[in-house]
Every structure is written in C-alpha cells, then in structure tokens.
Amino acid sequence: MLEPEDRIRFEQLVLPHLDSAANLARWMLRNRADSEDVVQEATLRAFRFFGRFHGGDARAWLLQIVRNTCYTWLGKNRPAELMTEFDEEVHQLPAANPETLASQADERQRLTLALESLPPRFREVLVLRELEGCSYKEIGEITGIPIGTVMSTLSRARERLRQTLTVVAAKEAF
Amino acid sequence: MSCELAQTTIHGYFDGELDAVRSAEFERHLERCAECQSALAGIESLHTRIQQNNVYEQVSPELRDRIRKQIKQAAGRTSATLESSRRKWFLAPTFGALAAAAAVITIMFFVVQPRTQSARITAELIDAHVRSLQPGHLMDVQSTDQHTVKPWFDGKLDFIPPVSDYSEQGFPLVGGRLDVVDGHNTAALVYSRRNHFINLFVWLYREKEFNSDNSGSRQGYNWVSWQSGDMRFCLISDAAASDLRELKDLIHP
Numbered sequence: 001m002l003e004p005e006d007r008i009r010f011e012q013l014v015l016p017h018l019d020s021a022a023n024l025a026r027w028m029l030r031n032r033a034d035s036e037d038v039v040q041e042a043t044l045r046a047f048r049f050f051g052r053f054h055g056g057d058a059r060a061w062l063l064q065i066v067r068n069t070c071y072t073w074l075g076k077n078r079p080a081e082l083m084t085e086f087d088e089e090v091h092q093l094p095a096a097n098p099e100t101l102a103s104q105a106d107e108r109q110r111l112t113l114a115l116e117s118l119p120p121r122f123r124e125v126l127v128l129r130e131l132e133g134c135s136y137k138e139i140g141e142i143t144g145i146p147i148g149t150v151m152s153t154l155s156r157a158r159e160r161l162r163q164t165l166t167v168v169a170a171k172e173a174f
Numbered sequence: 175m176s177c178e179l180a181q182t183t184i185h186g187y188f189d190g191e192l193d194a195v196r197s198a199e200f201e202r203h204l205e206r207c208a209e210c211q212s213a214l215a216g217i218e219s220l221h222t223r224i225q226q227n228n229v230y231e232q233v234s235p236e237l238r239d240r241i242r243k244q245i246k247q248a249a250g251r252t253s254a255t256l257e258s259s260r261r262k263w264f265l266a267p268t269f270g271a272l273a274a275a276a277a278v279i280t281i282m283f284f285v286v287q288p289r290t291q292s293a294r295i296t297a298e299l300i301d302a303h304v305r306s307l308q309p310g311h312l313m314d315v316q317s318t319d320q321h322t323v324k325p326w327f328d329g330k331l332d333f334i335p336p337v338s339d340y341s342e343q344g345f346p347l348v349g350g351r352l353d354v355v356d357g358h359n360t361a362a363l364v365y366s367r368r369n370h371f372i373n374l375f376v377w378l379y380r381e382k383e384f385n386s387d388n389s390g391s392r393q394g395y396n397w398v399s400w401q402s403g404d405m406r407f408c409l410i411s412d413a414a415a416s417d418l419r420e421l422k423d424l425i426h427p
Contacts, residue, residue: 004249006249007245007246010245011245015238015241015242015245018233018237019232019233021233022231022232022233022234022237023230023231026231027231032231035231036234036237039233039237039241040240040244043241043244044241044244047245047248047249048248049297052297067357068298068354068356068357071354071357072302072305072353072354074354075352075354075359075360076352076353079330079352082354082359083329083330107227108227108228111223111224111227111229112229115229129189130221130224130225131224131229131230135191136186136189136191143357144356144357151182151183151185151186151191152181152182154185154189155181155182155184155185158185158217158220159181162216165220165223
C-alpha cells in the first residue's frame, strides 16, 4: 500500500529520470509516438511497484521497467523485430538498406538510421553506454545481461555500428 | 584481426571499467600493439560521433505533465482506500486488530521477502496476466483445438511449448498468444475454468538456482510455477489455487 509520502518520494527519486526513460524507449521502439505510450505505462507501473524499490539506483530501476515494457510492447505489436535476433549471427551485413542510408546527407540522420538498423540487443547496450553513460554493472542490472557478458556484447554492438557506418561512407564515395 | 584484446578488454579500458592493475597491463600492451591502437582510435571516434550528433531524446514537456497528473490520480486512489479503512478500524476495534495483523503480514511479505529474481518474474507474470484480460489482448490465436494452437507457435519461438486441451477435465483450451517475460519470448496458453481465465506461461529457463516449484498469491491472483526440463511453467489466475494445482497435475502428472 502506498502512503501519500510515497508519491512525493517517487516524484523526487524517480521522475527526474524521465529523460532517460524517454531516450531508451525511443531507441528501442524507433518511433516517438509509440515510445511515449510505453514511457507513460512504464512509469505508472513503476509507481505501483514503488513499494518494492528499496533504495539504490533509481535510474537503473526505472530503466529496467521501461526496458521490460518495451519488450512486452514489441512482442505484442511487432513480434517480427524480436524474432530477427535469432538470425543475428547469420546476417553479418547491416540490416539497413545502404542506399537509404547513403541518400541521407545529414550526418545526424545517418547515425540515427545506422543505430536503428541494429538488433534490439545491440541497440540497447549502445544507448545505455554511449547516450546514458551507464556503468557495466548498471547495464547488467537493466538488461539482465550477465555482467561478464556486457563488455563483449558492447564490443560486438560497436563493431556492427562501425560497419554499418562504413558501408554508408563507402557508398557515398562513389 | 588477430589481437583478442582489441575485441574485448579494450572496451573495458575505454569505458573505465578495468581495475588499476588490468588497466596498467593493458596500457603496456597498447604501446606495442598497432591493432589495439587503431581499434582504440576507432572506438573513440565512434563515441565522439555519437556525442556530437546529439541524438539523445528528451521527454517532451507534455508527456512529463501527463505522467505527473497520472501519478497524482493513482496516488489519490490509494490514499482514498486508506482513509476508508482507517474509519472502519475506528468503528470496529476487533476487525481492526485482524486488519492490523494482515497489515503486518503484508509488510513482512514486502520487506522480509528478499527481492529475488523469481519474485520479480512473478510480479511481471501477474502484470502480463492482468494485461491479457484487457479487451482484445487475451488471444492471438483463438481456438479450442490444440492442433490449431500448437502449430501457431511454430517459428515464433525457439522452443516448442506443450499444448493440450483439457475440456473433459473442466479446463477447456481457448487459445494462445505470444508474450515477453523477463526479456524472454514466452508462450501464453489460455484455459478457461467456469467463468475464469487461466494463463499458462511457458518460457526457456536454464538457471538452476531458481528452478524449484513454488506457488502463492498476490494482488488477489494465484500462481503456481514449476520447471520441466529447460522450460519454466507458470499458471496464473483469479481462479482458486486448488484449480491451478489440478490443472498443473494434468499438464505434468
């Protein structure tokens, strides 16, 4: 049962991390409108479960709920995106169409498309590390990836992103 | 590519995740390894590129307002129920004592119970069950025929959930859908029991320390969970706990 003080505590501890929640959801769902729905749902869930938050890292706690809500949403609405993960090793080449990427003159847009073309498991560690500045421990906590595997996942994710961007640069050279 | 460190340790080094000893060791290696030097430059330039392009998505002021309002509303509802229960305590002291005992048990449940992985997964499953009862969410494949439901999962999961109909025993199969639990793709089979729905969640689970049988109730929902081979099973419903155990015995006698 949540006491009235809990709402104030929730507003002080958890709500300051709404930017982080919005950022993670936007990159997981690759779409702003859907991600706003998910952030709203996830924050409300976090509030209901706030009794189970026993201090510690409020951002990691909120992001864990946001991430799970994103996967549930994807499983429900775009299951195909989750299925492609199993082929991750098979499809060595970037999934994004290089021509679409190359036609984007804008560097920011190019980076956005390259990030979006990565499988969700790679995208989430990159977003958490490069944009959110999370430690490996926090990344492990949020994603459920064993801490010993965070480094190698990140390594593969960075390599994939680099490859995707290189393909684009090569295309543009012609 | 020959240097193994260029694919692993270098990232820990760049991200400041190595302890002092390993970090110094890597620096000594870096001086001699051209491959690591160029890999490090690559990681740095990727990092700079991401930072400079400002792709961080902030929450919009509208969404922030909407969430604040929603939290206020949700908080209002819980404090209203709190008020009314306090009034009852005042009117009926014996009932009050009972309720206090219940409150102590509730507090013990939340405080004393360690935040184990299984507790978190159970909470997620209850959420998934509640969500499934919202209009249009219960089933993706609606059929009382196990031979229709089972093939529907083909290619959607990397395991094959057992699907059987138990109409004769009073648990007709009504359909199935996909869900995600703890980041795993999960099969959800829906059975009905009189006028209640029962969700059976099945997912791959290989961690030994949490694979014991357990059951309980929370937020008015009963659940029974068990392991069979690589698969974890969990039944959740507002139907009686005895009904769930009965169905469990049918699935795994």
